[in-house]
Amino acid sequence: MTRTKAEFQRLIRAAIGEVKADLIITGGKLINVYSGEIPEGFEIAVIGGRICYLGPSAQHSCGEETEIIDASGLYVSPGFIDGHTHIGHYARPFENLQSFLPHGTTAIVASCDELATVFGFRGLKVFWEEVERHPVRVYTLVSMVARQDPLLCNTASFTQAEMTEALADPSVLGMVEIVSWLRLLHCDDELP
Numbered sequence: 519m520t521r522t523k524a525e526f527q528r529l530i531r532a533a534i535g536e537v538k539a540d541l542i543i544t545g546g547k548l549i550n551v552y553s554g555e556i557p558e559g560f561e562i563a564v565i566g567g568r569i570c571y572l573g574p575s576a577q578h579s580c581g582e583e584t585e586i587i588d589a590s591g592l593y594v595s596p597g598f599i600d601g602h603t604h605i606g607h608y609a610r611p612f613e614n615l616q617s618f619l620p621h622g623t624t625a626i627v628a629s630c631d632e633l634a635t636v637f638g639f640r641g642l643k644v645f646w647e648e649v650e651r652h653p654v655r656v657y658t659l660v661s662m663v664a665r666q667d668p669l670l671c672n673t674a675s676f677t678q679a680e681m682t683e684a685l686a687d688p689s690v691l692g693m694v695e696i697v698s699w700l701r702l703l704h705c706d707d708e709l710p
C-alpha cells in the first residue's frame with residue numbers, strides 16, 4: 519500500500535512520457551465522483567496498476583508495449599469501496615468476492631467474524647488465505663465476536679497475543695463490532 523520514492527518517480531516519469539504506460543484508456547465518459555460531472559474527451563494512462571496521467575491526450579505515454587482500450591460509448595469510474603461488509607456468511611470468502619467486481623466494487627473492508635467465531639485465530643488465517651487469492655482488495659477488521667460466552671459455548675477465541683499479532687498485519691485496519699455481549703457485561707479480562 520505504501521509507495522516508495524522510486525515508485526512515485528516512476529509514476530511521474532510515466533506522466534510526462536519518459537517511461538511508457540502499461541495501459542491507455544481512450545474515448546470513455548469520465549465519472550467525476552467529486553463534482554458529479556461526466557466529461558468526455560479525456561485519456562487515462564496507467565503504469566504498474568496505478569493511474570499516472572489523466573488529460574486530453576495520453577499519446578506521449580504510449581509505447582510499443584502499451585495496451586490501448588477504446589472505451590467509446592462506456593463510462594469510466596473509480597472503483598467503489600465497501601466500507602463495512604461480511605463475506606463469510608453464505609459462502610466461502612473467495613466465492614463471495616466473485617459477486618463484487620462485476621458491480622464495480624474493487625475494494626472492501628471486511629470482518630472475519632464468521633470464521634473467527636468457529637476457529638479463532640486459525641479462522642482469521644483461513645480468511646486471509648481466501649482473500650489473498652482474489653483481485654478485490656480486502657482490508658480486514660479483526661473480530662471481537664469469538665466467543666459469546668465461555669460458559670455456554672466452547673468455540674475458539676483470540677488470545678491477547680493473537681490479537682496483537684493480527685493487528686500488526688498491514689491488511690488489518692482495526693477491530694470490528696463486538697458481539698460478545700455477555701463477556702463484555704461480565705467485564706471479562708480475557709476479552710481482546
Ligand SMILES: [Zn+2]
Pocket residue numbers: 602603604629694695
Ligand atoms: Zn459488521
